[in-house]
Amino acid sequence: MDDHRNSTPNAIGLCLLPQELIQSIFLSLVLPEIVRLKLVNKSFSRIISDxxxxxxxxSLSTTTTWLFVYKKRWLRDxxxxxFTDRSPDRWFRIPIADLLKPLDFHGEDLYFLAASANVFLFASNxxxxxxLAVNLITVTVKKLPPSPLGPRGTSSWRRSGMKLVADPSGxxxxxxxxxEFVGNRAVLFVYDSVTDTWRSTQPEENRTGSFLPRGGDHVFLNVVHGPRESVLVASSTSTSTPERVDAPVVLRPRFDGGRGSENDDLGLTVGFSWGKVIDRLHVYGxxxxxxxxSEGARGNGVTRVLKGVELWGLTLDGRKWELVSSVSxxxxxxxEKKPYGVMMGCLEEKNGIVKAALVxxxxGFWDMLWLSFDTMWKRWTWMPLPDCKMKGWNMAGISFSSGLTLP
Known part of the structure; x- marks a missing residue:
């Protein structure tokens, strides 16, 4: 799972150490390194298979968060x-071309949709x-049957409107x-890998105002971002029976955070545009x-600079967006004052920690920033990411994930 090579003399020397010490050394590594070591020799494979x-x-891997980025390039490459904060000075390269060869895509580009635990989803055009569902640890790949909406191009998949949920048992x-909206009604579509089938449900409106808090076993899928109101589908899931999806509801939270400001007429937005049209990016998850x-850079009508970051969350009744915290x-x-021409992002919450990647x-130069907010301690942290060598490439998908495990 990594492009770095081991030195044979170093591997032989490591084998001479006591097994308990070798295990301790291996446990200090992240999973892609451990998987690669398993292929070095039989002794390492026996230790890792214990x-x-x-x-x-x-136990260590389930608490490790990863950021995955996919470059748009020919399938053969x-x-x-x-990237993970446990190894903050490097990127790992995970080739997937060989996995996809049996599917015969004739060199076509793929788009990276989502990741959860060992499972990664890609869409083709x-x-x-x-x-396609790719399991990086078992080295398997399968095609999902067409969704009830039929074949969908890569531009049809909206990051904020989908979620991959892996079985926590491994x-x-x-x-x-x-x-998605179908016939002016929000519809939830769920694919279950156990039955290899899709199921669709029409969620009910949340008229009672009674709802469980964000996070935990809830999945929130954004459907529409209106000028002052967004539409979400919320579903309560059971981790003990992962095939079960209970009582999805439609939430219509109002957003009043921009009232009285200079950008009051902009309302909810989903991305930056060039010039002075939109000065805010909204990243959902x-x-x-x-x-x-953001604001326009002085003397430059295209390049913009950051000037503020705010985190908002759903209220307990799901009817409004409330300010959680501002970066300061x-x-x-x-x-602040970080220059860019275009920006995108992804966001994930787990165990009270909200993580966001801004790309x-x-x-032509790509830059990435990892922001985290601890909802319990009300504390922001940041992490600059090393260069991913993406100059001249287009990004074809980004996602957080955690829970990579050995089988």
Missing amino acids: HTFIRQCN AVLHA NVRREV SGNFRFMFA DGYMMIVK GEVMRVI SNCE
Whole structure:
């Protein structure tokens, strides 16, 4: 899972150490490194295949968050780039071209949709416009049957309107959920890998105002972003029975955060545009909304600079967006005035930590920033990411994930 090579003499020397010490060394590594070591020799493979080691490794891996980025390039060179805060000085390269060869896509480009645990979803733009599920640990790939809406091109998949939910037991089973408006009604579509079938449900309006808080076992899928109101589909899921999806509801939270400001007439937006048309980017995920504010760079009508970041969340009744926190202090001083021409982002909440990745491009150079907010301690942190060598490439998907485990 990595493009770095091991030195044979170093591997032999490591084998001479006591097994307990070798296991301790291996446990300090992240999963892609451990998987690669398993291929070095039989001794390493035996240690990594030990049930006790797998249990200890998976206990550490389930709390490790990864950011995955996919470059748009020919299928023969298809590579995922992976970064984790446990190894903050490097990117891992995960080739997937060999996995996809049996499917015969004739060199067609893919788009990276989502990731959860060991499962990664890709969409193609071929005639059938298929969705592929790739398991990086078991090294398997399968095609999903067409959704009830029929074949969908890569531009039809909206990051904020879909969610991949892997079985926490590590079985490799998963559900892929997405929401769309069909006939002026929000519809939830769920694919279950156990039955290899799709199911569609029309959620009911949340008229009572009674709803469980964001986070936990809830999935929030954004459907529409209106001038002052957005539409979400919320579904309560059961981790003990991952095939079950209960009582989806439609939420219509109002947004009043811009009233009285100079950008009051802009309302909700989904991305930046060039010039002075839109000065805010809204990034959605897991019942939260991050608002990234910008302004035009002096003397430049195209390049913009950051001037503020706010985190908003759904109220307990699901009827409004409420301000959670604004980035300030040292973190804001580091990221403000950051220049860019275009920007995108992704957001995920897990165990009370909201993580957001902001990806910007300025004159062909890509730059990435990892922001985190601890909802319990009300604290922001940031992490600059090393260069991903993406100059001249187009990004074809980005996603957070956690829960990578050994089988």
